Amino acid sequence: MVNEKNPVLQLSDLYRRFESGQIDRRTLLARAGMLGLPAAVLTNFARALPAAAQDASPEAGPLLPGGFQSMTRDEFTARLAEDYPFTTEEQAPGGTVIFGISQSSSLTTLMPPFANNFPTQDFVLLVFDTLVGSYPAGGAEFTPALADSFEIAEDGQTYTFHLNPNAVFHDGTPVTSADVVFSLESLANPSTNSDYTGTFNMTVGSWEAIDDHTVQIVAVDAIPQIVFFANSFLYVIPKHIWEGIPVENWQTDPGATGQDPSRVVGSGPFKFAGIDEGLGIATFVPNENFYDKAPVIEQFIFQTWPDDTAAVEALRSGDIDILDSPIPNDVASLAEQENLEVALFPSYLYNYFGYNLDPEKTTLFQERDVRQALIFALDRQAMLDTIYAGLGQIADGPQPVLSEAFEPGAFTPVYNYDPELAASMLDAAGWVVGSDGVREKDGQKLSFELIYGAGQVGDQIAAAMQDYWRAIGVEMTPAPGDFDTVYLPALTETFDFDVFMGAFNWASPNGDQSAMFMTGTRETGFNSSNFSNAEYDELSQAANVELDPEKRRQLLIQASQIVHEEAPVGMLWFRDGRVGYNVRLKNFTPTANGRFWSMAWVEVQS
Amino acid sequence: MIAFIVRRLLQMIPLLFGITLITFVIINAAGSPFSDLQFDPRVTPADKERIEENLGLNEPLAKRYVIWVSNVLRGDLGYSLINFRPVSDRILGVMANTLILSGLSLLISLLIAVPLGIYAAVHRNSIIDRLVNLTAVAGYAVPTVWLGLLLIILFSVKFSEWGLYSLPVGGVQDLRGGGGFWDRVEHLILPITALVIPQVAVWLFYIRSNMLETIRQDYVRTANAKGLGGRAVLYRHAFRNALIPLVTLLGLSLPDLFAGALIVENIFAYPGMGRLTVSAIGDKDHTMVMGITLVFAFLVIIGNLLADILYAVVDPRIRLD
Numbered sequence: 001m002v003n004e005k006n007p008v009l010q011l012s013d014l015y016r017r018f019e020s021g022q023i024d025r026r027t028l029l030a031r032a033g034m035l036g037l038p039a040a041v042l043t044n045f046a047r048a049l050p051a052a053a054q055d056a057s058p059e060a061g062p063l064l065p066g067g068f069q070s071m072t073r074d075e076f077t078a079r080l081a082e083d084y085p086f087t088t089e090e091q092a093p094g095g096t097v098i099f100g101i102s103q104s105s106s107l108t109t110l111m112p113p114f115a116n117n118f119p120t121q122d123f124v125l126l127v128f129d130t131l132v133g134s135y136p137a138g139g140a141e142f143t144p145a146l147a148d149s150f151e152i153a154e155d156g157q158t159y160t161f162h163l164n165p166n167a168v169f170h171d172g173t174p175v176t177s178a179d180v181v182f183s184l185e186s187l188a189n190p191s192t193n194s195d196y197t198g199t200f201n202m203t204v205g206s207w208e209a210i211d212d213h214t215v216q217i218v219a220v221d222a223i224p225q226i227v228f229f230a231n232s233f234l235y236v237i238p239k240h241i242w243e244g245i246p247v248e249n250w251q252t253d254p255g256a257t258g259q260d261p262s263r264v265v266g267s268g269p270f271k272f273a274g275i276d277e278g279l280g281i282a283t284f285v286p287n288e289n290f291y292d293k294a295p296v297i298e299q300f301i302f303q304t305w306p307d308d309t310a311a312v313e314a315l316r317s318g319d320i321d322i323l324d325s326p327i328p329n330d331v332a333s334l335a336e337q338e339n340l341e342v343a344l345f346p347s348y349l350y351n352y353f354g355y356n357l358d359p360e361k362t363t364l365f366q367e368r369d370v371r372q373a374l375i376f377a378l379d380r381q382a383m384l385d386t387i388y389a390g391l392g393q394i395a396d397g398p399q400p401v402l403s404e405a406f407e408p409g410a411f412t413p414v415y416n417y418d419p420e421l422a423a424s425m426l427d428a429a430g431w432v433v434g435s436d437g438v439r440e441k442d443g444q445k446l447s448f449e450l451i452y453g454a455g456q457v458g459d460q461i462a463a464a465m466q467d468y469w470r471a472i473g474v475e476m477t478p479a480p481g482d483f484d485t486v487y488l489p490a491l492t493e494t495f496d497f498d499v500f501m502g503a504f505n506w507a508s509p510n511g512d513q514s515a516m517f518m519t520g521t522r523e524t525g526f527n528s529s530n531f532s533n534a535e536y537d538e539l540s541q542a543a544n545v546e547l548d549p550e551k552r553r554q555l556l557i558q559a560s561q562i563v564h565e566e567a568p569v570g571m572l573w574f575r576d577g578r579v580g581y582n583v584r585l586k587n588f589t590p591t592a593n594g595r596f597w598s599m600a601w602v603e604v605q606s
Numbered sequence: 607m608i609a610f611i612v613r614r615l616l617q618m619i620p621l622l623f624g625i626t627l628i629t630f631v632i633i634n635a636a637g638s639p640f641s642d643l644q645f646d647p648r649v650t651p652a653d654k655e656r657i658e659e660n661l662g663l664n665e666p667l668a669k670r671y672v673i674w675v676s677n678v679l680r681g682d683l684g685y686s687l688i689n690f691r692p693v694s695d696r697i698l699g700v701m702a703n704t705l706i707l708s709g710l711s712l713l714i715s716l717l718i719a720v721p722l723g724i725y726a727a728v729h730r731n732s733i734i735d736r737l738v739n740l741t742a743v744a745g746y747a748v749p750t751v752w753l754g755l756l757l758i759i760l761f762s763v764k765f766s767e768w769g770l771y772s773l774p775v776g777g778v779q780d781l782r783g784g785g786g787f788w789d790r791v792e793h794l795i796l797p798i799t800a801l802v803i804p805q806v807a808v809w810l811f812y813i814r815s816n817m818l819e820t821i822r823q824d825y826v827r828t829a830n831a832k833g834l835g836g837r838a839v840l841y842r843h844a845f846r847n848a849l850i851p852l853v854t855l856l857g858l859s860l861p862d863l864f865a866g867a868l869i870v871e872n873i874f875a876y877p878g879m880g881r882l883t884v885s886a887i888g889d890k891d892h893t894m895v896m897g898i899t900l901v902f903a904f905l906v907i908i909g910n911l912l913a914d915i916l917y918a919v920v921d922p923r924i925r926l927d
Binding site for chain 2: 196199251252277279306313319
């Protein structure tokens with residue numbers, strides 16, 4: 001019996017039918033694509049493929065020979081000491097740190113299940129602990145957090161976490177396995193109204209408290225550390241505060257909205273002191289009882305600065321100490337100022353454009369040469385320099401810099417700016433320049449619209465692309481539209497477009513881009529181009545069941561090469577994250593993996 | 607008079623329905639506040655649907671409007687869809703800030719505009735009159751965004767660079783242990799300046815032209831002919847009559863006091879109604895936008911009513927019924 005409500009069960013049913021020979025692999029994939037699963041999860045079930053299925057049989061031995069042992073807290077501390085020597089130094093206490101962000105909305109919640117945006121997640125994670133963290137320097141390495149360490153068993157799917165025995169909530173109650181179990185249960189409950197329940201339930205199968213400080217989590221399958229990649233946010237909330245309140249009421253509870261600070265109780269390095277609507281701020285103070293390094297500053301204030309130019313000036317004048325994402329064109333002048341510094345680091349954010357490969361929508365981009373030629377025609381470095389003040393790097397392959405599978409130089413062809421090559425490729429493909437200067441073939445003009453979300457930056461990028469393409473006889477008309485009501489529906493519902501252009505924040509280092517490029521993920525994922533390539537599907541699925549990290553990486557790189565060469569999308573550039581700050585904040589070190597990981601060591605100098 | 611007021615208050619009811627209904631349709635057409643979730647690789651389309659269902663956002667528009675109205679009638683404006691705090695709490699939380707900023711700006715604008723306007727009218731075509739006119743046109747024409755940023759760059763950033771006394775860029779008070787009276791005043795100077803400059807210009811035009819009209823009236827000539835002194839004529843006779851339209855305008859600007867300044871509050875990171883409105887619209891926070899609209903619509907209607915009443919009070923020739 002197939003449970004209509006659970007796509008995971010439907011998928012395993014499909015798998016059984018595949019195994020018994022009722023359906024072939026393509027049918028399996030096609031049907032699986034229609035279940036509404038995120039492709040990242042979907043591909044994990046490609047274990048049904050013969051090769052992987054044999055590995056899974058008991059005769060083949062353990063999936064993860066010897067299991068996996070995470071970094072311990074001592075090892076973590078030692079590595080920090082080596083990479084960031086200030087973590088071994090003493091800091092003078094006191095001082096206020098004011099964090100500014102130019103964004104209209106304020107902190108949207110103080111309760112982890114509802115934190116679904118930056119900067120809310122970052123601030124909520126100052127107050128609440130997660131089971132594991134990630135190493136500040138970047139990459140996909142897990143560090144101790146509430147758990148001193150964890151192991152993965154040889155089956156590749158049983159995770160055992162050892163909680164720090166000294167951890168207490170801000171109200172003095174010890175943190176135990178019961179709190180972890182309670183947190184996981186609430187995340188799994190659809191009525192809690194957390195955004196991440198779906199992904200959680202598709203990756204995490206069961207959990208139990210082994211003893212007061214040991215928790216075991218079993219993933220639905222032997223997925224390469226997927227439990228955390230999909231749920232990098234395994235937070236722990238206090239059972240004694242929340243168990244009496246129906247989950248339906250959590251989101252509006254004063255303990256979640258921050259109106260009642262006494263009910264915002266976590267076990268993280270900072271305590272929540274309150275939100276003041278009249279001052280437009282939220283205040284956090286150190287948790288002196290933190291089991292690891294406690295911060296020494298007196299208070300940490302969050303303030304929104306709706307106007308981004310004014311926010312930059314507030315940083316200049318010293319009104320605020322930290323400004324997240326200052327305007328790119330101001331970065332150079334901020335960095336020049338004596339009392340300021342701007343930290344630049346890679347991010348998951350990239351700009352790109354994509355062709356519509358669905359012949360029912362347009363037949364212009366069916367030839368690979370056309371798709372490649374249009375990329376060759378763009379001077380991406382010049383565009384990045386003008387539009388984003390050069391803050392980023394030209395995309396080489398589809399994997400962003402922070403991805404495990406980022407491998408610059410591995411991909412062919414190299415899309416260097418080469419308008420002559422672009423023109424000759426189009427010539428060779430039979431697209432000849434007509435009397436009006438626009439290329440045509442078989443009576444069809446190489447003329448199309450570029451849709452994008454209306455805005456100044458989009459206009460700049462579109463205008464540049466228009467110029468570069470016009471130079472090789474291609475006519476593109478920029479078609480900006482309201483992001484929510486015009487652009488998004490075209491990309492995710494109607495697919496009525498020629499070429500789209502936008503930015504994407506692929507906030508996961510695990511390199512799995514199947515949600516973007518795998519067959520059948522147009523409706524369920526982000527594959528607006530409707531790209532379909534059997535070899536890519538196979539490689540990508542193989543990568544997501546490969547437990548050996550290096551082998552997995554190689555598979556992802558091979559899959560990425562196909563995307564790079566087939567060019568369903570043109571990757572423009574990977575953007576830098578940037579945080580401007582006042583140098584009076586000694587030791588403040590924002591990195592790609594966290595704006596605030598160094599807050600415990602920050603000293604405010606006068 | 608009482609019948610008039612009652613009638614106007616009753617007329618208010620369909621008006622409020624109309625305004626809120628239109629706003630409801632528009633803000634819903636602008637899309638879901640959760641559309642960003644579509645781009646979070648960890649959120650499935652099913653999650654987004656579940657959340658919208660949990661919050662009742664997938665119900666038919668008409669049904670949702672009826673629910674909203676019935677809640678409002680019970681005094682419940684609902685929760686913000688962005689930070690889930692009660693809409694009324696969020697509005698009340700910033701109202702005082704807005705009243706201070708807008709109230710002081712209006713007061714200062716009038717204190718500058720009234721005497722200047724009268725002076726300019728009385729000394730029509732003098733150099734001062736022309737200068738006042740020119741400045742007023744300039745003040746009115748300057749975009750507030752530009753003016754605000756210019757003030758910040760000069761008085762906060764450059765003054766501090768030059769080692770002069772500098773003003774804070776924005777906010778309500780110094781967050782590093784401030785909060786005293788002078789600290790609050792310091793934080794108000796730049797936003798008030800940015801508001802007053804264009805406001806003075808508007809008031810100046812009204813006052814000057816009203817005054818000009820009044821001093822050309824027969825009764826002023828009569829008063830002059832009776833041999834009354836210039837000042838007495840100007841202030842006791844002409845000015846008081848020139849004030850009548852001014853009173854109306856004051857009534858009409860009542861909602862502005864509460865609505866706050868959209869642009870100035872944003873630039874100066876001043877938590878008030880204007881900024882709340884802008885962010886609610888940007889976030890597509892349906893309930894927040896509806897709550898704010900209701901409050902403003904109510905104030906506009908009351909302001910109009912007040913203007914009519916005041917008009918009758920200051921001008922006995924006008925009968926309300």
